Amino acid sequence: MKTGAEILHTAVITAEGKRTGSVVDLLFDDDCRRVLALVVEAGLVFRDPRVISFDDVRIFGPDVVTLDAGARGGRLMRDDDTDALRSGSAMHGRPVVSARGRYVGPIADVLFDEHTGRVLGFEVASQPGPGKRWRRTGLPADLTPVVAGDRVLLSSTA
Numbered sequence: 001m002k003t004g005a006e007i008l009h010t011a012v013i014t015a016e017g018k019r020t021g022s023v024v025d026l027l028f029d030d031d032c033r034r035v036l037a038l039v040v041e042a043g044l045v046f047r048d049p050r051v052i053s054f055d056d057v058r059i060f061g062p063d064v065v066t067l068d069a070g071a072r073g074g075r076l077m078r079d080d081d082t083d084a085l086r087s088g089s090a091m092h093g094r095p096v097v098s099a100r101g102r103y104v105g106p107i108a109d110v111l112f113d114e115h116t117g118r119v120l121g122f123e124v125a126s127q128p129g130p131g132k133r134w135r136r137t138g139l140p141a142d143l144t145p146v147v148a149g150d151r152v153l154l155s156s157t158a
Contacts, residue, residue, distance in 0.1 A: 002060050002114040004088050012040050015058065015069040023065060026088035027051065035117040060114040096124050098154050
């Protein structure tokens with residue numbers, strides 16, 4: 001299991017060891033149930049941000065993301081990428097509301113299976129009491145997050 005925070009700013013290298021940049025965002029399917037791609041920064045090797053398919057990732061290591069042989073650093077990022085897919089940075093801070101309409105807190109992170117890209121859940125920041133710091137809690141496994149406009153709604157799958 002990996003979190004979005006663990007992946008952001010991680011170096012991306014090809015199978016030959018060439019560094020292509022660092023991860024600056026994750027792109028999800030429309031339902032936010034699977035990570036489909038990584039966005040690699042512009043400026044190091046590429047003039048524009050690149051989109052690397054999740055299927056082109058060999059391994060998410062502790063220090064680098066290694067691409068499969070034949071993966072050449074993805075393709076140019078287009079404006080319609082962020083229109084068609086949900087951006088991890090756009091998900092961060094999005095309010096989570098329970099099925100009964102109770103505000104749970106903002107999304108703080110995403111947890112996903114690094115082998116399949118399947119989203120396992122979200123971490124939500126819980127509002128602190130007076131004089132306390134924000135804390136993170138995971139959403140229970142029997143709750144399914146549904147992205148609805150600018151909010152994430154929770155519905156029970158049980």
